[in-house]
Amino acid sequence: MTREVLAGMADELAPGQRKLVFVDGRSIVLFNIEGQLHAIDNACPHNGASLASGPLEGCMVRCPAHGLRFDVRSGCMPGAAGLKLTTFPVRAVEGKLLVSVTQTPASRQV
Numbered sequence: 001m002t003r004e005v006l007a008g009m010a011d012e013l014a015p016g017q018r019k020l021v022f023v024d025g026r027s028i029v030l031f032n033i034e035g036q037l038h039a040i041d042n043a044c045p046h047n048g049a050s051l052a053s054g055p056l057e058g059c060m061v062r063c064p065a066h067g068l069r070f071d072v073r074s075g076c077m078p079g080a081a082g083l084k085l086t087t088f089p090v091r092a093v094e095g096k097l098l099v100s101v102t103q104t105p106a107s108r109q110v
């Protein structure tokens with residue numbers, strides 16, 4: 001089941017900023033890139049490193065551990081193949097940041 005979860009206030013995420021949030025037992029990184037909101041899982045699909053502090057080049061975040069790059073819009077690596085990062089729909093409604101997450105058995109226990 002997918003549901004929207006409050007992840008903070010929109011004024012906490014100005015263009016050019018990022019924010020690490022914990023929702024439903026997940027660690028999620030929110031980005032505001034030129035006014036567009038994006039949300040990614042804070043675990044690199046290569047080996048699980050945190051992406052929260054990864055350098056951002058346009059819409060590409062670089063994993064600080066081994067340097068793989070992922071597009072925060074799609075979760076994809078450059079090119080046709082490769083690992084895929086989990087992304088989440090996010091939107092601002094009445095000043096609130098809402099992230100859509102799929103409820104997992106682990107998150108139901110929280």
Ligand code: FES
Nearest residue numbers: 044046047063066
């Ligand atoms: S853990 Fe991210 S590139 Fe290896």
